[in-house]
Amino acid sequence: xxxxxxxxxxxxxxxxxxxxxxxxxxxxxxxxxxxxxxxxxxxxxxxxxxxxxxxxxxxxxxxxxxxxxxxxxxxxxxxxxxxxxxxxxxxxxxxxxxxxxxxxxxxxxxxxxxxxxx
Amino acid sequence: xxxxxxxxxxxxxxxxxxxxxxxxxxxxxxxxxxxxxxxxxxxxxxxxxxxxxxxxxxxxxxxxxxxxxxxxxxxxxxxxxxxxxxxxxxxxxxxxxxxxxxxxxxxxxxxxxxxxxxxxxxxxxxxxxxxxxxxxxxxxxxxxxxxxxxxxxxxxxxxxxxxxxxxxxxxxxxxxxxxxxxxxxxxxxxxxxxxxxxxxxxxxxxxxxxxxxxxxxxxxxxxxxxxxxxxxxxxxxxxxxxxxxxxxxxxxxxxxxxxxxxxxxxxxxxxxxxxxxxxxxxxxxxxxxxxxxxxxxxxxxxxxxxxxxxxxxxxxxxxxxxxxxxxxxxxxxxxxxxxxxxxxxxxxxxxxxxxxxxxxxxxxxxxxxxxxxxxxxxxxxxxxxxxxxxxxxxxxxxxxxxxxxxxxxxxxxxxxxxxxxxxxxxxxxxxxxxxxxxxxxxxxxxxxxxxxxxxxxxxxxxxxxxxxxxxxxxxxxxxxxxxxxxxxxxxxxxxxxxxxxxxxxxxxxxxxxxxxxxxxxxxxxxxxxxxxxxxxxxxxxxxxxxxxxxxxxxxxxxxxxxxxxxxxxxxxxxxxxxx
Numbered sequence: 001x002x003x004x005x006x007x008x009x010x011x012x013x014x015x016x017x018x019x020x021x022x023x024x025x026x027x028x029x030x031x032x033x034x035x036x037x038x039x040x041x042x043x044x045x046x047x048x049x050x051x052x053x054x055x056x057x058x059x060x061x062x063x064x065x066x067x068x069x070x071x072x073x074x075x076x077x078x079x080x081x082x083x084x085x086x087x088x089x090x091x092x093x094x095x096x097x098x099x100x101x102x103x104x105x106x107x108x109x110x111x112x113x114x115x116x117x118x
Numbered sequence: 119x120x121x122x123x124x125x126x127x128x129x130x131x132x133x134x135x136x137x138x139x140x141x142x143x144x145x146x147x148x149x150x151x152x153x154x155x156x157x158x159x160x161x162x163x164x165x166x167x168x169x170x171x172x173x174x175x176x177x178x179x180x181x182x183x184x185x186x187x188x189x190x191x192x193x194x195x196x197x198x199x200x201x202x203x204x205x206x207x208x209x210x211x212x213x214x215x216x217x218x219x220x221x222x223x224x225x226x227x228x229x230x231x232x233x234x235x236x237x238x239x240x241x242x243x244x245x246x247x248x249x250x251x252x253x254x255x256x257x258x259x260x261x262x263x264x265x266x267x268x269x270x271x272x273x274x275x276x277x278x279x280x281x282x283x284x285x286x287x288x289x290x291x292x293x294x295x296x297x298x299x300x301x302x303x304x305x306x307x308x309x310x311x312x313x314x315x316x317x318x319x320x321x322x323x324x325x326x327x328x329x330x331x332x333x334x335x336x337x338x339x340x341x342x343x344x345x346x347x348x349x350x351x352x353x354x355x356x357x358x359x360x361x362x363x364x365x366x367x368x369x370x371x372x373x374x375x376x377x378x379x380x381x382x383x384x385x386x387x388x389x390x391x392x393x394x395x396x397x398x399x400x401x402x403x404x405x406x407x408x409x410x411x412x413x414x415x416x417x418x419x420x421x422x423x424x425x426x427x428x429x430x431x432x433x434x435x436x437x438x439x440x441x442x443x444x445x446x447x448x449x450x451x452x453x454x455x456x457x458x459x460x461x462x463x464x465x466x467x468x469x470x471x472x473x474x475x476x477x478x479x480x481x482x483x484x485x486x487x488x489x490x491x492x493x494x495x496x497x498x499x500x501x502x503x504x505x506x507x508x509x510x511x512x513x514x515x516x517x518x519x520x521x522x523x524x525x526x527x528x529x530x531x532x533x534x535x536x537x538x539x540x541x542x543x544x545x546x547x548x549x550x551x552x553x554x555x556x557x558x559x560x561x562x563x564x565x566x567x568x569x570x571x572x573x574x575x576x577x578x579x580x581x582x583x584x585x586x587x588x589x590x591x592x593x594x595x596x597x598x599x600x601x602x603x604x605x606x607x608x609x610x611x612x613x614x615x616x617x618x619x620x621x622x623x624x625x626x627x628x629x630x631x632x633x634x635x636x637x638x639x640x641x642x643x644x645x646x647x648x649x650x651x652x653x654x655x656x657x658x659x660x661x662x663x664x665x666x667x668x669x670x671x672x673x674x675x676x677x678x679x680x681x682x683x684x685x686x687x688x689x690x691x692x693x694x695x696x697x
Contacts, residue, residue: 080479103482
């Protein structure tokens with residue numbers, strides 16, 4: 001399983017990527033949306049874990065663009081904000097319900113990733 | 119409950135908590151008094167003044183009518199009495215003109231003349247001729263009066279002086295009331311003689327006794343000394359003195375009002391009968407004369423009183439109804455205002471909480487991942503031996519982060535439910551969220567919270583945010599009333615198939631009965647000095663109403679307080695029925 005982690009908090013995604021690698025999951029990370037799109041050009045990821053709110057481009061927009069490039073890619077959203085708007089934004093898209101509030105439990109994340117991949 | 123407290127309108131005991139120059143605008147009792155006072159004054163003043171005016175006019179008219187009627191009666195009777203005497207005097211005048219003295223001295227002729235007078239005019243008892251020396255020259259009648267000398271008697275002197283004489287009533291020689299009428303006739307030789315007749319007063323008396331006098335009245339004749347001449351019905355006896363003063367002379371009929379010895383008001387009409395020593399007096403009791411007026415007056419006063427009562431009842435009813443409506447509208451307005459204020463406050467708090475939670479969640483996530491990574495390194499890398507102590511420390515960090523996450527999630531949950539949304543609600547979850555938020559305080563104060571949700575309580579459609587606020591308010595209130603180490607019970611039962619019952623019971627200080635009545639009023643607070651706004655329970659009341667429920671309170675000072683909320687589950691049932 002190849003995973004792309006995107007969050008403007010680089011310290012978060014870098015640590016998360018390393019932790020996933022300890023569990024046998026190949027994870028790449030990006031600190032902004034442009035890097036994420038560039039990475040997606042190079043590699044084919046099975047799952048993208050995206051922060052909803054990021055500077056310049058929202059996680060929802062990033063999802064739309066990634067989906068164009070890689071139609072088979074699955075998505076999980078992370079958010080520090082539990083507001084209704086975020087919830088709607090997350091659940092209104094395909095893969096509704098794969099929405100985790102920070103701070104996350106890594107075991108739950110892995111479980112969700114496995115679920116989206118069927 | 120007394121009748122008074124049952125009819126007492128809602129606004130009666132209202133005490134407005136606000137201060138300032140517009141305070142009087144919300145003094146509903148004052149508004150009510152003003153409305154009733156002004157309406158009553160405007161409605162009753164014309165009615166009463168018209169009634170008083172009408173009363174006076176009618177009373178005066180009736181009084182004038184009574185006096186006029188008496189005056190008319192006196193006047194007519196006087197004419198009759200006067201005619202009685204002038205008729206007899208004229209008859210005697212006719213005799214002296216048609217007959218010479220010599221003829222009149224003949225007893226046969228005189229007897230014939232007396233009989234003629236008795237037949238034609240009536241009332242004559244005897245007839246005599248008195249010469250200029252006062253000696254009766256001839257006499258016909260039942261008594262032996264021939265030759266009697268009248269020269270020293272007053273009547274003789276009077277008739278000589280005036281030409282005619284009518285005496286007072288007197289008993290005379292026969293001890294029978296009678297009066298004398300005498301006319302003087304001058305002879306060509308300068309001498310004169312007098313024709314004297316005695317009149318039987320029975321005829322005279324009949325005249326007055328047959329008179330119809332209303333109002334327990336009396337009609338009689340007195341002479342100018344006040345001696346009664348004809349038998350009165352009530353006021354004394356013949357030849358007695360009347361109890362009233364002799365009325366002053368007047369050529370016309372007069373009517374005056376006098377009080378008798380009983381204090382009763384009398385209407386007295388009198389007239390001096392011309393060419394006689396007599397005064398005709400007719401007295402009537404005013405109260406009797408005014409009887410018909412008094413009956414009308416009683417009806418009038420009764421009608422007026424009934425009208426006033428009806429007007430007052432209508433004014434009181436309308437004013438009370440309207441002021442109560444204003445009061446209720448104002449209550450509703452105040453309540454809405456507070457709810458909006460409260461909702462805004464809660465929304466602000468919600469936004470703040472969400473903002474804080476979001477901002478905290480990101481660094482928290484980093485701590486989480488970094489600590490997780492440390493743990494992973496200790497776990498997965500061989501070169502970092504499994505140091506139990508370090509692993510333990512990392513585990514502590516992760517547990518704490520988990521706790522922080524739970525708190526921020528709860529805050530976010532509250533913030534999310536600031537918005538109105540009807541959704542299926544598991545009441546246990548709501549209670550757990552609230553007790554979770556207040557759990558630390560309970561722990562510090564050693565307050566035990568016992569939640570008991572009965573199994574038959576279904577998930578029901580309601581507003582989760584509002585339910586949270588209701589519980590938060592009630593539990594906060596309970597905490598404020600409780601001392602450390604107390605016990606708080608939250609029980610939820612299915613009351614009926616259509617409703618669930620929630621009860622929050624504390625063992626705190628309780629609420630005095632006087633405060634209990636006002637506990638749901640906005641701005642009513644016993645904790646104002648401690649910073650209470652007096653809004654909590656009024657808001658709670660409003661929220662329960664919004665959810666279609668009812669809230670009640672039972673409390674005993676020193677034992678504790680219990681709030682009971684009944685909430686409908688109708689919405690859910692309707693959906694079931696539809697689907």
